[in-house]
Amino acid sequence: MEYIESPPSPVFSGFIKRFWSLEYDPAGKNAESETVLPDGCPEIVFNLSDRFLKLHRDGNEVQAATLFSGQLSRNITIQPTGRVQLFGVRFQPAGFVPFGVSMGDMTDQIVDLRLVLGQAGGELEEMVNSASGFTDRIRIFENHFRSRLADQGKEDPLTSAAAEMITQSGGAIPLSALRGRLGVSERRLERHFKGAVGISPKMLARISRFQAVVRTIQRSESVGLLDAALSFGYFDQSHMIREFREFSGETPRGYFDHTHKISDIFTSVVD
Incomplete structure (x- = not known):
């Protein structure tokens, strides 16, 4: 398992806690499920390899390739279906404000990023997926976030x-x-x-x-x-x-x- 992380550029530190990357190959086809705990931070996760399942009592749901997770007030259970290669952006608790989203509507919601950001979410997903590596993905995301700050001008x-x-x-x-x-x-x-x-x-x-x-x-x-x-x-x-x-x-x-x-x-x- 390989995990790396990086702080954002100082100008974004009031909004973004860290960028992170996680890669590993689960042993065998029947990979163990994972409990994801509430941590007080919204997050965007780009899945660069095989999808995850979100496990429910009444069935399983294949997660989108790129996810936005609002605040969690309870745990969720996920399971990899193959190779794990993730790039994540963990925000400060109030760090998603520049995107103009009412976070109260996103509590305990984990959805396709395109449902939150529209066409811009799809374009961002394509750019991150085509990046050459971790550092390049950070550069791409920070450029996108910089434009959001310029357009929205929102902070709390x-x-x-x-x-x-x-x-x-x-x-x-x-x-x-x-x-x-x-x-x-x-x-x-x-x-x-x-x-x-x-x-x-x-x-x-x-x-x-x-x-x-x-x-x-x-x-x-x-x-x-x-x-x-x-x-x-x-x-x-x-x-x-x-x-x-x-x-x-x-x-x-x-x-x-x-x-x-x-x-x-x-x-x-x-x-």
Whole structure:
């Protein structure tokens, strides 16, 4: 498995967290399914090889070649059908604002990029697919994003600042303290988050805390569940387990009993 990543050019760092590339060949035809966890970030993923399946209780769905994922409030399960070769653009929580999309409409949605960006999405897909490598794909995407910024001129500094404070604290900052620092009412902040992020400040804080717990346990087998729960501000171990079930679909012990080729990479990355 080969995973590489790169930060964006500084001018785009307020919108884009990182570019990444993942390549591997699953063993055999019956590749293992993968759990994708909520992480507080919208994302565009270009599939440069075989498609993925999105698994449902009532059947499987072949995913589009290029996907836009809005904010996830719950896990999804995917499965490769062959060789994996992905190029991804992970945005800041409010980083998709320049595309003029209401993120509240995209929560828990994973759709063909062309349904979100129209013809421009198809053109971008073709250019990225024909690029010579990782660096060239970054150049192509940044050129496209630069034109979006010039055309739309949209940004939401209030929401971006609030989201950064939440994620940098691992979801630990009290929202009342956050609103006090920014001088904003609860209602106004909720309204901004609905349009620019797609989930509430409270949900982003819960997801950020969950991700911090996953990273901590993933790095150290000696960390007990009770210690982790208390360290990250859960009321007790049962509270943390309920949150873990909601976001991963499993108990902590059940989740960590097996590896997750894709999720393990992304949860190990510290933003």
